[in-house]
Amino acid sequence: MHDHDPTPGSGPVLVTGGSGYLGSHVVDALLRAGHRVRTTVRSLDRADGVRATAARAGAGPGERLDVVQADLASDEGWAEAVKGSKYVLHVASPFPARQPRTEDEVVVPARDGALRVLRAARDHGVRRVVLTSSFAAVGYSRTGGGAYDESDWTDPADDLTPYIKSKAVAERAAWDFMAAEGGELELAVINPPGIxxxxxxxxxxxxxxxxxxxxxxxxxxxxxxxxxVADVRDVAGAQLRAMTEPGAAGERFLIGxxxxxxxxxxxxxxxxxxxxxxxxxxxxxxxxxxxxxxxxxxxxxxxxxxxxxxxxVLRTDKARxxxxxxxxxxxxxxxxxxxxxxxxxxxxx
Structure with missing residues (x-):
């Protein structure tokens, strides 16, 4: 059993997709908590923007924020990105600006990206990955109203939009990977609705x-x-808690x-x-x-x-x-x- 010491200063926390809406809040929350942060962007053109956003948010990143290049669609850069990190917060996800021509345009990168991050984390001695999934992976298969908890799953075989399907497929793939070849790595998943x-x-x-x-x-x-509705600051806060809370390993959490x-x-x-x-x-x-x-x-x-x-209705008792x-x-x-x-x-x- 690992000792879960949440003290900042033990290597950088890696955040994937730090230039996005949620990613920027996660970076801010980690910096405020005293952590060193490394974040991935698809292109280093975004690095200055990430630093400027962190500075404007008030966390005063100074030397504690490092921006590196890694794309979910390629193996390149992930080994370097996770190196020395005890925790990885996988936030990045392809969200289509338009309805994609085929669902594979969204489903494949979401699934393969999650697996790339998990594989790199396992191979480089990361202790825990916190994956940001979605209520889309939980509550889109039961018809009618109803209350949902973490035992519910969206069935990817149903007639779903590509984005919703991508969330269900990617999260399933992450848990399957952990069961088959996760090794010492731990996984926690958070499932927010609209942020x-x-x-x-x-x-x-x-x-x-x-x-x-x-x-x-x-x-x-x-x-x-x-x-x-989930507040973006509450989602970021849940990620930080799921990162270090011993009881969060191997669990998914509805956040709303x-x-x-x-x-x-x-x-x-x-x-x-x-x-x-x-x-x-x-x-x-x-x-x-x-x-x-x-x-x-x-x-x-x-x-x-x-x-x-x-x-x-989302049952959030477990996260509480x-x-x-x-x-x-x-x-x-x-x-x-x-x-x-x-x-x-x-x-x-």
Whole structure:
């Protein structure tokens, strides 16, 4: 059994994908906790941006932040990236900017990237990898509403969008690898739903783009969709806890507020909290009939139609009990997402 000493200073913690929305928060949280951090980017063109974001976030990285090049699609650079690290936080994941032509464009890099990171970690004596999976790997196969916990799995054989399928396939592959050839390596997995919360730079996630679209009036009406919300800072915090908590090894953790929010509910929170600045947020929710009618011609509504009537509830008791983790209120997360967009001048008038 390993001794789990969380003390900073024992080699850098490797974060994959440190230039992304979640990755930048993970880097910030580690620096604030006193760790040395090494992070991978696909291209070193992004290195200065990563350092600038860390400095602006207030952690004062100084010499404690190292940026290296490694791409999930290639073996190159991973041995150097993990060298000397006791912990690896695998955050990077391909998220398509457009619907891919084939699902393999997303599924294959997600799966192979996770396996590359695990293999390099095992071969170079890393103690534990924390993989960021998603609620997409947990709760997309049972029809109807319902409560979900860590024993639930999305079946990749179901009719799913490529992104959702990629999360289920990649996480399954990670656990299968550990069972067959993980050796001394430990794995913990966290499964957040839609991630919202303040942005640290111009890298916006699909969830944050939704808030931006609401504030700009690009969504005059919204479908009646329900989902859980995770605060990006809470997801980063859960990763740090899962990294060093002895009881987290070999476990997956649902990370979310534990209550379902709707797009319309989110719009109301923005209206009530921001007053005039939220003048353009959608005031009307489509009826289920309108969604079904629109789905005949609009691909975006087709996905909404398939989720009608689903009100997913995430059971987060395990993360609370094992990791000592607590989520922020959804209202705080939504309003602070908006405030950060205004502060960085990212909302078009």
């Amino acid at each position: 919202f919360g303040p942005v640290l730079d111009r890298h916006l996630s699909a969830s944050v783009l939704l808030v931006k679209a609401m504030l700009e009036g690009a969504l005059p009406v919204v479908p009646p969709l329900y989902f859980d 507020s534990g209550t379902a929010t709707s797009l319309h509910g989110m719009a109301r929170v923005l209206s009530e909290g921001l007053g005039e600045r939220a003048a353009k947020v959608p005031a009307r929710e489509l009826t289920p009939e309108e969604v079904r009618e629109g789905a005949r011609t609009d691909p975006a509504l087709r996905e909404a139609a398939s989720q009608l009537g689903r009100v997913p 009990a094992v990791l000592g983790w607590e989520p922020r209120p959804v209202r705080t997360t939504v309003l602070e997402t908006a405030e950060s967009l205004f502060r960085l001048g990212l909302v078009e008038a």
